[in-house]
Amino acid sequence: MSACVARQTDQATESAGDSSTGADGVSDEATTEATATTSVNPCERRFDQPPPDGLAPFGFGYVEFPEIDGDVFRFEDFDGDGHKDLLALLDLGGSDGAGGIYLQDCAGELRRHTSLTIPQRGEEPFVADFDGDGDFDVLLRESGSGGRYFFANDGYGHLSAPVTTPDTEYVVMTMLPIQLDRPRADLYLSGGYDVGGRIDRLGSNHVFEPLASGAIGAACFVTNAAAGDLDSDGRDDLVVIGSCNSPRAYLPLAVSLSRGTDLALSQGFAPELGYSLDFCDVQLVDIDGDDDLDIVTCASDGIASLVNDGGGLFDEPRLTPWPHIAFVQRLVPLTTGDGNLALVLQPGRHSYWHDSRQTWIWRPNDDWSSATYDEIEILGMLAGHGDFDGDGATDLAVRVGTEEGHLGLWLSTAE
Numbered sequence: 001m002s003a004c005v006a007r008q009t010d011q012a013t014e015s016a017g018d019s020s021t022g023a024d025g026v027s028d029e030a031t032t033e034a035t036a037t038t039s040v041n042p043c044e045r046r047f048d049q050p051p052p053d054g055l056a057p058f059g060f061g062y063v064e065f066p067e068i069d070g071d072v073f074r075f076e077d078f079d080g081d082g083h084k085d086l087l088a089l090l091d092l093g094g095s096d097g098a099g100g101i102y103l104q105d106c107a108g109e110l111r112r113h114t115s116l117t118i119p120q121r122g123e124e125p126f127v128a129d130f131d132g133d134g135d136f137d138v139l140l141r142e143s144g145s146g147g148r149y150f151f152a153n154d155g156y157g158h159l160s161a162p163v164t165t166p167d168t169e170y171v172v173m174t175m176l177p178i179q180l181d182r183p184r185a186d187l188y189l190s191g192g193y194d195v196g197g198r199i200d201r202l203g204s205n206h207v208f209e210p211l212a213s214g215a216i217g218a219a220c221f222v223t224n225a226a227a228g229d230l231d232s233d234g235r236d237d238l239v240v241i242g243s244c245n246s247p248r249a250y251l252p253l254a255v256s257l258s259r260g261t262d263l264a265l266s267q268g269f270a271p272e273l274g275y276s277l278d279f280c281d282v283q284l285v286d287i288d289g290d291d292d293l294d295i296v297t298c299a300s301d302g303i304a305s306l307v308n309d310g311g312g313l314f315d316e317p318r319l320t321p322w323p324h325i326a327f328v329q330r331l332v333p334l335t336t337g338d339g340n341l342a343l344v345l346q347p348g349r350h351s352y353w354h355d356s357r358q359t360w361i362w363r364p365n366d367d368w369s370s371a372t373y374d375e376i377e378i379l380g381m382l383a384g385h386g387d388f389d390g391d392g393a394t395d396l397a398v399r400v401g402t403e404e405g406h407l408g409l410w411l412s413t414a415e
C-alpha cells in the first residue's frame with residue numbers, strides 16, 4: 001500500500017478558472033464538489049453493512065456511494081498520485097450518456113474531479129495509455145460499429161474532447177486494448193471470416209491507424225477476447241473465443257502470441273472437444289499459483305480452464321461441470337479471504353429471459369475437477385472490477401439500483 005498523502009491542492013487551483021462546460025463537453029468540478037468528501041480517519045476505510053449472504057463471508061467489505069451515478073465503472077490512477085481513481089459512465093449507447101472521473105484519497109473516499117459528455121453512440125469503454133505518454137486515457141467504442149471516440153488524459157485526470165476514428169470497412173466483432181509496445185496500448189479489432197483481425201495504433205492526431213492486419217485472432221466471429229502477457233516476454237498476447245459456420249476453420253478458442261508488433265496464431269482448440277466455448281467473458285488469471293496467466297471461460301456444460309506451461313502454450317481445456325452455466329455471461333475471478341481463487345458469475349446485462357442480477361460465487365477444488373457454489377446477493381449487477389484499494393487483490397464494482405444506477409464496491413479485505 002502506498003503511503004498516505006494528502007490530496008494535492010495545486011491541481012484544483014490550477015483548474016479553478018476553467019469551470020465552464022464548453023463545446024468540448026468537458027468541465028471541471030474539482031473545486032465545487034471537493035467538500036462532498038466524507039471525512040474519516042486518514043487511511044481507514046469505512047464500510048457499510050453488507051447483506052449477510054453477500055461477499056462478506058468470503059473476505060469482502062462493502063461500501064456504497066449513492067452520490068456516484070453510473071452503469072459502468074473502471075478503476076485506474078488517472079492523476080498519477082498512486083491511488084486508483086474511478087471512471088463512472090452512465091447511459092452508455094443512449095442519448096444522455098454522461099460520465100466523470102472521481103479521484104480517490106487514501107481513505108478510499110472518492111471526490112468528483114471532471115465530467116465528460118459521452119457521444120450519442122459511445123459505449124464499451126476502455127481505459128489504457130493509448131498515446132503512450134504515461135497516463136491512462138479513455139476510449140469509447142461507437143455502438144455497433146468499428147468507430148471510436150478517444151479522450152486524452154492531460155496527466156492530471158482531465159480528459160480532452162473526444163477525437164473520432166471513423167468506422168472500419170468491415171464489421172468489427174470485438175475490440176480491446178493490447179500492449180505490444182509498453183507502456184503504449186494499441187487496439188485489437190476482430191473482423192470475421194476472411195477479414196481476420198487488425199491491430200490499430202493511435203496516431204499523433206489522436207486518430208487510430210492500422211498497424212498490422214491479417215489472420216489475427218483467427219476465430220470467425222469473435223465474441224470475447226482477452227489480452228495479457230502469456231509467455232512473459234513483456235508484450236501482451238491474445239486469447240479469443242467465438243464461433244464459425246465454416247467447419248474447416250472452426251476454432252472456438254485461439255491463442256496468438258506476440259511477435260514484435262504483430263501476433264501469430266500459436267494454438268487453436270477445435271470442436272472435437274465436444275462442447276462449445278462461447279458468449280462468456282474470457283479471463284486471464286493464474287489459477288495454479290505458478291506465476292503465469294492461465295485461461296478461464298465458460299463452456300456449454302461448465303467452466304473451462306486451460307493451464308499455461310509458462311511459455312504461452314496451453315493444455316487442452318479442462319471442463320468443470322456446473323448446471324447453471326447457460327445463463328452466465330459475466331465471469332470475474334477474485335481471491336477469497338482464505339487465499340483461494342473463486343469466480344463470481346452473473347448473467348449478462350441483456351439476459352432479459354433471466355434475472356440479470358442473479359449471482360453465484362463458484363469455488364473449484366484443487367484440480368478443478370469439481371466445484372462448490374453459492375447463490376449470493378451482491379446488491380447489483382457486475383459493473384467493473386480491479387484492484388481499487390491497491391492491496392493487490394481484486395475488488396468488485398456493482399451497479400446498484402433498478403432505474404438510475406449508482407456505485408457499490410465490494411473490497412477485498414484479505415491480507
Ligand SMILES: [Ca+2]
Nearest residue numbers: 077079081083
Ligand atoms: Ca489517483
Ligand SMILES: [Ca+2]
Nearest residue numbers: 129133135137
Ligand atoms: Ca495517455
Ligand SMILES: [Ca+2]
Nearest residue numbers: 229231233235
Ligand atoms: Ca507475450
Ligand SMILES: [Ca+2]
Nearest residue numbers: 286288290292
Ligand atoms: Ca498459472
